[in-house]
Amino acid sequence: MNNNQTSPENLNKLIDMIKDVDIAMMTTIDDDGSLRSRPMRTQKSGTDGILWFFTGYESGKSHEIKDNDAHVNLSYSKPSDELYVSVSGRASLTKDKQKIEELWDPTLKAWFPGGKDDPNIGLLKVTIDKAEYWDAPNSTLIHLYGM
Amino acid sequence: MNNNQTSPENLNKLIDMIKDVDIAMMTTIDDDGSLRSRPMRTQKSGTDGILWFFTGYESGKSHEIKDNDAHVNLSYSKPSDELYVSVSGRASLTKDKQKIEELWDPTLKAWFPGGKDDPNIGLLKVTIDKAEYWDAPNSTLIHLYGM
Ligand SMILES: Cc1cc2nc3c(=O)[nH]c(=O)nc-3n(C[C@H](O)[C@H](O)[C@H](O)COP(=O)(O)O)c2cc1C
Numbered sequence: 001m002n003n004n005q006t007s008p009e010n011l012n013k014l015i016d017m018i019k020d021v022d023i024a025m026m027t028t029i030d031d032d033g034s035l036r037s038r039p040m041r042t043q044k045s046g047t048d049g050i051l052w053f054f055t056g057y058e059s060g061k062s063h064e065i066k067d068n069d070a071h072v073n074l075s076y077s078k079p080s081d082e083l084y085v086s087v088s089g090r091a092s093l094t095k096d097k098q099k100i101e102e103l104w105d106p107t108l109k110a111w112f113p114g115g116k117d118d119p120n121i122g123l124l125k126v127t128i129d130k131a132e133y134w135d136a137p138n139s140t141l142i143h144l145y146g147m
Numbered sequence: 148m149n150n151n152q153t154s155p156e157n158l159n160k161l162i163d164m165i166k167d168v169d170i171a172m173m174t175t176i177d178d179d180g181s182l183r184s185r186p187m188r189t190q191k192s193g194t195d196g197i198l199w200f201f202t203g204y205e206s207g208k209s210h211e212i213k214d215n216d217a218h219v220n221l222s223y224s225k226p227s228d229e230l231y232v233s234v235s236g237r238a239s240l241t242k243d244k245q246k247i248e249e250l251w252d253p254t255l256k257a258w259f260p261g262g263k264d265d266p267n268i269g270l271l272k273v274t275i276d277k278a279e280y281w282d283a284p285n286s287t288l289i290h291l292y293g294m
Pocket of ligand 1: 084134135136170185186187188189200201202203206207208209258
């Protein structure tokens with residue numbers, strides 16, 4: 001592995017792992033300080049270090065992210081491959097029409113019956129601060145990205 | 148499902164799901180406010196609503212949990228079964244000899260080469276506050292335990 005942890009190679013490796021698992025558990029801090037997680041499908045993971053997720057604009061997690069730049073964690077687990085990834089980042093909520101248009105795909109109708117014009121549709125933009133992964137049961141972690 | 152969310156049936160159902168997945172991603176809040184997660188093997192999940200994990204007594208996560216009763220999240224994901232569980236709870240760190248003795252099993256030597264007398268061995272006791280699960284891609288969440 002490259003020692004320069006923020007190298008493009010490492011980011012590409014991270015994106016490959018994320019694509020392989022696809023569904024993340026996204027953890028946020030609730031009003032009362034407790035930590036909650038829920039499964040989220042990764043809509044796009046880009047070489048710009050940004051991950052995109054569709055979300056209901058008025059939803060529990062959006063409420064918890066109402067402060068833009070809220071800390072979140074995304075964990076990607078694939079027990080059958082013994083692959084575990086932790087991504088620490090900041091999330092912000094947007095209704096950017098153009099971005100929704102760009103990222104929309106029809107399978108999302110399961111969550112947004114109104115399609116991409118659903119009044120409640122929103123996007124979570126997560127900027128990656130730090131990423132780590134484990135790929136064998138006895139392995140210690142590998143810092144992949146960030147500090 | 149029983150409507151009484153803290154019923155013993157629901158706790159038993161939760162424990163069954165946890166046993167099936169075994170490895171949780173444990174999220175804690177770092178000193179700088181960021182959220183970090185790492186894979187942890189669930190050593191015991193009891194009908195008393197308490198989960199036990201072995202940990203290094205001096206470790207990153209122990210440091211983050213140094214305030215006893217720190218909020219943690221445990222996510223259990225099994226993509227192959229489309230099963231996702233979120234457990235919100237409080238963690239505290241202990242070196243309780245008797246409990247270590249009771250929960251120790253030899254496969255733990257991978258992390259604690261010194262065995263159960265390893266000076267750095269510790270236990271994380273997580274008291275469950277709240278649990279939710281999803282078991283199909285389009286399902287909305289099911290509150291399982293706590294409110
Ligand atoms: C499959 C798997 C299971 C693990 N289980 C544990 C565990 O039960 N206890 C533990 O302390 N570390 C376990 N680890 C290692 C942790 O993920 C982590 O690297 C280590 O505890 C140090 O984390 P920290 O610096 O955040 O404290 C496991 C790693 C993997 C890949």
